[in-house]
Amino acid sequence: MAKEEQDKILDEVTQSDYKYGFVTDIENDDIGKGLSEDVIRMISAKKNEPEFMLEFRLKAYRHWLTMKMPEWAYLKIPPIDYQDIIFYSAPKQKAKLESMDDVDPEIRATFDKLGIPLDEQKLLANVAVDVVMDSSSVKTTFKQALAEKGVIFCSFSDAVQEHPDLIQEYMGTVVPVQDNFFAALNSAVFSDGSFVYIPKGVRCPMELSTYFRINAENTGQFERTLIVCEDDSYVSYLEGCTAPMRDENQLHAAIVEIIVKDNAEVKYSTVQNWYPGNKEGKGGIYNFVTKRGICQGVNSKLMWAQVETGSAVTWKYPSTILKGDGSSSEFYSVAVTNNHQQADTGSKMIHIGNNTKSTIISKGISAGKSSNSYRGLVKVTKNCEGARNFSQCDSLLLGDKCGAHTFPYLEIGNKSAKVEHEATTSKIGEDQIFYCNQRGISTEDAIGLIVNGYAKEVINKMPMEFAVEAQKLLAISLEGSVG
Amino acid sequence: MLSIKNLHVSIDGKEILKGINLEVKPGEVHAIMGPNGAGKSTLASVLAGRDLYEVTEGEIVFQGKDVLDMAPEDRAKEGIFLGFQYPIEIPGVSTVNFMKTAVNEHRKHKGLAPLTASDFLKLMRDKKNLVEIDSKLTNRSVNEGFSGGEKKKNEIFQMAMLEPKLAVLDETDSGLDIDALRVVANGVNKLKTAENSTIVITHYQRLLDYIVPDVVHVLFDGRIVKTAGKELALELEEKGYDWIKEENGK
Numbered sequence: 001m002a003k004e005e006q007d008k009i010l011d012e013v014t015q016s017d018y019k020y021g022f023v024t025d026i027e028n029d030d031i032g033k034g035l036s037e038d039v040i041r042m043i044s045a046k047k048n049e050p051e052f053m054l055e056f057r058l059k060a061y062r063h064w065l066t067m068k069m070p071e072w073a074y075l076k077i078p079p080i081d082y083q084d085i086i087f088y089s090a091p092k093q094k095a096k097l098e099s100m101d102d103v104d105p106e107i108r109a110t111f112d113k114l115g116i117p118l119d120e121q122k123l124l125a126n127v128a129v130d131v132v133m134d135s136s137s138v139k140t141t142f143k144q145a146l147a148e149k150g151v152i153f154c155s156f157s158d159a160v161q162e163h164p165d166l167i168q169e170y171m172g173t174v175v176p177v178q179d180n181f182f183a184a185l186n187s188a189v190f191s192d193g194s195f196v197y198i199p200k201g202v203r204c205p206m207e208l209s210t211y212f213r214i215n216a217e218n219t220g221q222f223e224r225t226l227i228v229c230e231d232d233s234y235v236s237y238l239e240g241c242t243a244p245m246r247d248e249n250q251l252h253a254a255i256v257e258i259i260v261k262d263n264a265e266v267k268y269s270t271v272q273n274w275y276p277g278n279k280e281g282k283g284g285i286y287n288f289v290t291k292r293g294i295c296q297g298v299n300s301k302l303m304w305a306q307v308e309t310g311s312a313v314t315w316k317y318p319s320t321i322l323k324g325d326g327s328s329s330e331f332y333s334v335a336v337t338n339n340h341q342q343a344d345t346g347s348k349m350i351h352i353g354n355n356t357k358s359t360i361i362s363k364g365i366s367a368g369k370s371s372n373s374y375r376g377l378v379k380v381t382k383n384c385e386g387a388r389n390f391s392q393c394d395s396l397l398l399g400d401k402c403g404a405h406t407f408p409y410l411e412i413g414n415k416s417a418k419v420e421h422e423a424t425t426s427k428i429g430e431d432q433i434f435y436c437n438q439r440g441i442s443t444e445d446a447i448g449l450i451v452n453g454y455a456k457e458v459i460n461k462m463p464m465e466f467a468v469e470a471q472k473l474l475a476i477s478l479e480g481s482v483g
Numbered sequence: 484m485l486s487i488k489n490l491h492v493s494i495d496g497k498e499i500l501k502g503i504n505l506e507v508k509p510g511e512v513h514a515i516m517g518p519n520g521a522g523k524s525t526l527a528s529v530l531a532g533r534d535l536y537e538v539t540e541g542e543i544v545f546q547g548k549d550v551l552d553m554a555p556e557d558r559a560k561e562g563i564f565l566g567f568q569y570p571i572e573i574p575g576v577s578t579v580n581f582m583k584t585a586v587n588e589h590r591k592h593k594g595l596a597p598l599t600a601s602d603f604l605k606l607m608r609d610k611k612n613l614v615e616i617d618s619k620l621t622n623r624s625v626n627e628g629f630s631g632g633e634k635k636k637n638e639i640f641q642m643a644m645l646e647p648k649l650a651v652l653d654e655t656d657s658g659l660d661i662d663a664l665r666v667v668a669n670g671v672n673k674l675k676t677a678e679n680s681t682i683v684i685t686h687y688q689r690l691l692d693y694i695v696p697d698v699v700h701v702l703f704d705g706r707i708v709k710t711a712g713k714e715l716a717l718e719l720e721e722k723g724y725d726w727i728k729e730e731n732g733k
Contacts, residue, residue, distance in 0.1 A: 084710070435571040437556045438555055438556075438567075439582075439641065440585050441585055441588055442554075442556050449573075452575075453575025456575070457575070
């Protein structure tokens with residue numbers, strides 16, 4: 001394809017619009033900008049939290065003050081002024097919600113636009129949803145049906161009120177408050193999120209889903225997800241995110257902690273579509289996320305599947321600690337960057353238990369002037385016998401102004417470990433596009449076909465409805481792209 | 484059907500085709516033969532619209548339309564099919580999905596509604612039987628890990644699916660064993676009608692035992708230097724290309 005033609009098509013990419021960029025006009029209850037011990041006390045008080053929560057927050061905050069923002073990632077981020085952020089903002093609503101009719105119609109309209117089935121009438125989808133807008137959970141569906149099985153699925157705030165013992169037992173056990181800069185910040189100021197508890201021997205009858213939305217201006221979103229799976233249980237959990245288009249950058253720093261006990265299995269799927277900023281790189285979400293699970297029990301399993309197309313900056317390394325003997329973990333990821341987006345993302349697998357297995361399949365797609373890095377760690381501890389890992393990191397480049405990088409780290413402490421790493425970088429070939437053209441397929445459709453083919457291995461790991469959404473998202477994110 | 488007049492084509496400033504004239508009528512099979520480097524594959528690529536080449540002079544008219552102004556996908560939808568000398572692998576894209584997209588694009592161009600999934604699968608089954616290709620091939624990604632012979636069979640299968648008015652088969656016989664050659668040739672013969680035309684580009688006469696041409700052209704140094712009936716192919720087989728070179732002073 002001729003150079004000018006390529007450039008033209010590349011330019012067209014940047015004109016594809018972010019369709020979730022609307023703002024919902026609702027009244028917010030916020031606490032003003034800035035961060036201090038007083039602010040943290042205020043958040044805790046607003047949420048009517050027990051004493052242990054406030055202590056947890058203050059401990060995290062005091063530790064955070066001693067920390068510096070990490071600079072090792074392959075990202076260029078301007079300094080963030082933490083005093084210029086509103087750390088708590090919630091849609092104002094009256095009293096407690098008993099039915100869908102009580103939800104603010106503006107909020108319902110928002111989630112209708114996003115295609116989230118808040119309405120319990122839409123039972124067909126068979127997905128229980130918890131929706132978090134800005135800092136607080138708006139509504140959890142199917143709570144009743146789940147309760148019959150003993151499954152707890154509710155907002156984090158509700159869990160703090162209704163199941164404080166469980167929260168106290170598990171919160172911060174996988175990601176300690178001092179873990180890293182953003183984890184400490186989240187632990188200090190997090191306002192809501194989701195809590196999932198699957199009792200022993202229960203197979204959760206439906207997929208659980210949380211939908212995160214940043215709406216208010218100047219607001220940071222700091223949510224926390226805690227999933228506990230008792231022995232012999234199973235759950236599939238989905239997470240989706242969007243935000244309005246705004247010229248200033250907004251901060252999102254989340255924590256996900258997952259505890260998987262004997263023979264239990266968790267599937268955690270994410271479709272991340274935070275606003276990526278405009279085509280000149282203005283605005284967009286800074287996404288700093290600490291996601292970690294522990295396969296605590298024997299033969300436990302944890303699978304991560306994610307499609308990431310959003311955010312101006314993504315800093316995220318879903319990790320698994322393989323503690324139980326025979327436990328296993330898989331990580332499947334597609335990360336798309338376009339325009340001026342930057343991503344430094346990957347996975348960590350820490351092998352402690354004997355005969356533990358891990359798989360990492362990472363597919364990066366870079367277009368525009370974006371930068372897309374894979375960073376991953378496979379660690380086998382000294383006393384871990386028979387560990388196995390397979391990692392595959394592929395990068396696909398569209399155009400010649402983007403970059404892809406791979407930073408694999410291997411720390412192998414035991415000779416019995418078998419660790420494999422494969423990496424490839426490819427461009428969509430002109431000859432592939434011409435071949436499609438010759439069969440009557442336009443260049444744009446050809447790229448859609450090829451990109452989806454490239455990402456198929458990962459998308460196939462996602463639950464059906466999510467996979468369809470992910471495919472559409474890939475096509476939209478790269479609309480008009482390349483040659 | 485197809486009319487090429489005084490076609491001059493260059494790549495990176497070097498002239499490859501130096502004034503080609505060719506007329507193909509509906510229902511005809513033309514063979515274009517010639518030594519390596521004569522410009523045979525260039526001609527096929529230019530017909531399909533590959534933009535590595537620059538057309539400096541001349542015209543290509545297909546069914547009354549100026550082809551040189553059309554994008555490759557539009558030429559395809561108008562009915563020009565290129566059987567690639569080296570078919571391209573597209574990892575991860577299933578042949579089913581690829582062909583469904585292609586067939587429906589062709590249908591859209593003709594103002595027809597897309598095929599339903601079951602109609603499409605039936606069409607695939609019929610065409611697979613027609614060209615005798617292994618079912619397993621169409622379950623895999625497009626050409627990925629195919630042997631040379633499988634790739635060529637897959638080209639003929641795609642041709643059967645798209646039912647072109649003009650098929651240009653570029654060295655379809657290269658790298659084929661005798662069984663694969665027979666399958667490919669049978670496919671081409673079965674797809675032949677009184678309305679559609681075929682241009683077979685080949686180095687060897689072998690393929691023309693199976694696909695019998697109406698007209699044989701010899702392409703040499705960017706020009707068609709000889710045109711005759713099918714007996715010309717036999718003469719070339721017997722004498723090689725040297726006498727052509729001598730006749731043309733090289």
